[in-house]
Amino acid sequence: LSDRVVNHGFNRTPHMYFYHVNVSHPLLDEGSRYLAPIRDVVWAGHAGERYEAQKVGYRTVPAPRLGFSEQVWQHEMAADANGEVPVAVVNDGIGLGLEVITRKDQLPCAYQWQNFQAGQYALGIEPSTHHVLGNLAARERGEMIWLEHGEGRSYDAVFRVLDGAGAIATAEAKIASIARQPQQDYPVPSGNFPGLADRA
Template sequence: MVELYGRSMSRRDIAASAGSFSQFAGVRLMTLEDGVERGIRMLEFRSGTGLRFTVLVDRAFDIADCEYRGLAIGWNSPAGFKHPGLAEYEGEGGLAWLRSFSGLMVTCGLDHILFMNDEPGDSYVYGPRKTISHSLHGRIGTIPGKLTGYGEDWQGDDCILWCEGVVTQGTVFGEHLELVRRIEIKAGTNDIRLTDRVVNRGFYRTPHMYCYHINVGHPVLAEKSRYLAPIREVVWAAHAGSDYRKQEVGYRTMPAPQMNFHEQVWQHELVADGNGEVPVALVNDALGIGFEVVTRKDQFPCMFEWQNLQSGQYALGIEPSTNHVLGHSAARERGELIWLEHAEERRYDTTFRILTDTHAIAASEQRIRNLADQPAEDFPALSGNHVAIGGRG
């Protein structure tokens, strides 16, 4: 059954109420036609609850806009949803990735995440390519996808709204990796389900690193918004050098937009539930709205919290990652870099959930607290314990 307007409606009920289901919910394909976005194919999802989100086919099927009943969930940066043909991946010493950085979700990978890095190129057996140079967060997020399908899938009286596609990152004498992505939501609900497979289609042994940069904006992010996570220990903070408290912004409670704010990044070691799932949320108690991300610990063993609280760029990032914040070289040295042989793959299952009222917020907070009581201090002691990630090498 589909929950619409406070009623459980069968497929027949819905058909009797309108000439097309698209009056209530659906998926449609469109093309953006102005400014830096011109030419990008985009899928618009409406679940029937007041939830609307868009998927950029030509930017790795990442989720761009997201709103619930007029309240923005996702983040729009000054860069806009730039057409991939305008991307400057290797510019500005590797930081030009930031000129295409916007949206609720930006995928990072497929063979590199985090800051710039040069790695040995010997696995590709090509003499002139002695090193592989990586810019910030990898190439995948600005590669156009191949749309293999989208639409409505009726399963009895339930309707699944979905899309699927393939994004290829490949070169001669180098990696040939493929991202196969499916996004779906049951009509009448607020749970967006993301299923990714990263496959090595090439015949070279190839490294794989993966991260989602999930960016929550105002009004979910606002003064006194709270970050909730089942934190066993706070491992690391990028700003913990000479003055950990310099900006007087801790990890738990967010301030209003700040002038001259320097980004802060934390790594938390999180606890999974009995099913291996890890929930993290940002909630705005005053508005009764929140956003929860649920990942799997065996797929994303690491979690970062990104605070970009600068006026005009105000965002909070939830970042599940395959690797520690220590970076690419450290992952190699520690034997924690994933290597994929031909046809080998890794799978990632993630849920984005809109917490629509105070009851949903309370339920999420209780679920998280049942796993671990996060530190009560704004500036907890940092353990420095980057737990070894097994099963790799």
């Protein structure tokens, strides 16, 4: 997938962009796993007293449940030698996975969205141009992307089906070779939002 966003207007325009890739049943099921080259867990929307309240960490998916409150994490991802960041959701039980590969120089930030409410059961892979801090923070930190008239930004993503245990194992090994994600379910968010100004 290749997208290009162009400012066809006449005014200098702020630009923020991210993909929201939802994965659901049957790939998403109890025991499905989230694989990513996570260097640091930066932020969690449910951090604090509620962090472990639902007994759902970032690594392993529970069965659908009633009364689940959405959870969102921001991870700092490492890239491979080609600047690519592979993230996957895999279901070992049925031998199936989905890998989403984006470029660190295009989408330097990454969120993981969890909504395991029965009837809405989904996990979102969300590579982004900006931190979860939002519009105002991006401006204050000098990280907002500004597009002049005629200027544009390009974004590339690869969606790859992992068919079978061998394909899952290969993808998992590749991801782990870039960076080993935290092995605990509830890593303490660092609150360290790396600067993006040089990429804006």
